Amino acid sequence: MSNYILVINPGSTSTKIGVFENGTLLFDKTLRHPAEEIAKFATIPDQKGWRKELVEQALIENNFDMKKLTAICARGGLVKPIRGGTYATSDALLADCVAGVQGQHACNLGGLIAREIGDELGIPSFIADPPVVDELQAIARYSGHPLIQRVSKFHALNQKAVAKRYAKEVGKKYEDLNLIVCHMGGGVSVGAHVKGSVVDTENALDGEGPFSPERSGSLPTDAVMKLCFSGDYTEEELRKMFVGRGGLVAYAGSTDMRDLLKMAETDAKVAEVIDAFHYQIGKEIGAMAAAMHGQVDQIILTGGIAYGKETVQALKDMVEWIAPVTVYPGEDELLALAQAALRVLNGEEQAKDYRSLSAAHIPPKKVQSPGPRRAFSGNRDLFLSLWPRFFTETAPNCTETAPSPVPFPIDYRVKIFTPSSQRPCRPRRAWWPGCR
Numbered sequence: 206m207s208n209y210i211l212v213i214n215p216g217s218t219s220t221k222i223g224v225f226e227n228g229t230l231l232f233d234k235t236l237r238h239p240a241e242e243i244a245k246f247a248t249i250p251d252q253k254g255w256r257k258e259l260v261e262q263a264l265i266e267n268n269f270d271m272k273k274l275t276a277i278c279a280r281g282g283l284v285k286p287i288r289g290g291t292y293a294t295s296d297a298l299l300a301d302c303v304a305g306v307q308g309q310h311a312c313n314l315g316g317l318i319a320r321e322i323g324d325e326l327g328i329p330s331f332i333a334d335p336p337v338v339d340e341l342q343a344i345a346r347y348s349g350h351p352l353i354q355r356v357s358k359f360h361a362l363n364q365k366a367v368a369k370r371y372a373k374e375v376g377k378k379y380e381d382l383n384l385i386v387c388h389m390g391g392g393v394s395v396g397a398h399v400k401g402s403v404v405d406t407e408n409a410l411d412g413e414g415p416f417s418p419e420r421s422g423s424l425p426t427d428a429v430m431k432l433c434f435s436g437d438y439t440e441e442e443l444r445k446m447f448v449g450r451g452g453l454v455a456y457a458g459s460t461d462m463r464d465l466l467k468m469a470e471t472d473a474k475v476a477e478v479i480d481a482f483h484y485q486i487g488k489e490i491g492a493m494a495a496a497m498h499g500q501v502d503q504i505i506l507t508g509g510i511a512y513g514k515e516t517v518q519a520l521k522d523m524v525e526w527i528a529p530v531t532v533y534p535g536e537d538e539l540l541a542l543a544q545a546a547l548r549v550l551n552g553e554e555q556a557k558d559y560r561s562l563s564a565a566h567i568p569p570k571k572v573q574s575p576g577p578r579r580a581f582s583g584n585r586d587l588f589l590s591l592w593p594r595f596f597t598e599t600a601p602n603c604t605e606t607a608p609s610p611v612p613f614p615i616d617y618r619v620k621i622f623t624p625s626s627q628r629p630c631r632p633r634r635a636w637w638p639g640c641r
């Protein structure tokens with residue numbers, strides 16, 4: 206029996222859709238959303254009805270009868286940290302997509318639209334491998350300061366898809382391989398896939414890792430603090446500067462690697478920027494190899510920039526001594542979504558239940574420590590907000606700790622960094638349960 210699957214991948218300026226009959230694409234379409242259309246909506250969740258109508262219209266234009274659909278699978282959203290896999294669009298998941306518990310991003314609309322269409326048709330709807338897939342090992346969560354905890358936000362959908370594709374091609378299971386996957390698109394992320402879990406990667410959305418065509422990646426803390434407190438920029442301006450207008454576009458004026466490679470033929474400065482881009486990515490691959498104790502079966506390069514032979518050669522020169530390199534240029538996130546739904550429909554995998562996981566996943570609230578407020582005044586919030594959000598805090602004289610945001614046997618409670626004083630917590634602020 207054929208399964209017909211609608212897949213939806215909402216991005217900031219487009220919604221990509223596809224209809225698959227089992228694993229075969231029947232048709233796809235990129236629905237472009239001009240800035241002036243997007244600007245009509247105050248928030249991302251407000252765009253739901255409008256984008257949903259555009260999706261339905263595209264199916265009609267392709268003469269596809271929606272009643273034939275068996276399931277819907279979407280990319281999304283910035284929900285709580287979860288393990289990779291296919292998740293049913295439960296109410297709890299949708300509430301977190303609306304709230305944007307790890308940030309507002311167009312992919313939060315994926316689950317919302319999928320569920321609404323699915324409910325209308327009486328068919329199941331899913332999300333798969335959202336950017337907040339978080340399988341970090343405990344030691345990878347240390348940032349260097351207990352107020353800031355590292356989290357994983359990366360191209361999980363494409364990274365996992367190409368890793369599984371490689372495993373299939375060599376006749377092995379993803380869960381039996383150690384792979385470094387490097388996605389190079391508008392953003393760049395490098396993941397250490399150890400036996401099916403991404404035990405280290407960057408928070409590529411919020412300012413970690415190598416710079417990319419449009420993101421600054423990791424920046425020196427002191428310099429960032431100076432910008433934050435300079436009074437010259439608003440929080441929003443700085444965010445745009447680092448995520449959206451940072452990296453290659455900031456140095457060389459374009460996010461398009463093809464243009465930059467052309468420019469580099471006659472412009473030595475642009476050529477050096479591209480060298481630096483390759484250098485940072487190669488260095489990050491090396492870091493992941495060390496995190497994996499050198500036990501790397503294969504390095505996989507993927508994303509649009511992996512089409513460029515210059516980039517592939519530069520990275521091979523830097524990292525091929527670690528492990529052989531396979532190149533899967535571009536990304537096929539639509540196919541990855543269809544396959545994720547199919548694995549569930551065929552009974553190869555069970556859809557995960559976000560609701561039953563979410564209790565264990567509740568990240569610590571963004572708790573404000575009463576202590577350092579005076580030192581940083583109001584701008585402290587601005588500074589911290591540029592960094593990974595789920596910093597776990599504990600009061601200087603409080604022995605309570607915040608819960609782990611992930612369901613793994615990880616206990617990185619901040620208590621270990623603080624004197625285990627039994628003095629009562631400061632009475633002036635209750636800032637998490639049990640610390641009153």
Ligand SMILES: Nc1ncnc2c1ncn2[C@@H]1O[C@H](COP(=O)(O)OP(=O)(O)OP(=O)(O)O)[C@@H](O)[C@H]1O
Nearest residue numbers: 389390391392418460461462463508509510512513
């Ligand atoms: N043949 C090519 N050679 C070199 N670079 C290329 C080639 N084709 C596309 N690219 C580059 O790939 C980049 C876009 O990649 P991609 O389409 O994967 O990004 P995206 O989907 O917009 O962002 P993300 O992958 O972060 O979600 C651009 O910089 C583009 O210039």
Ligand SMILES: CCCC(=O)O
Nearest residue numbers: 336358359360392409
């Ligand atoms: C880093 C997660 C995905 C993206 O770049 O949009």
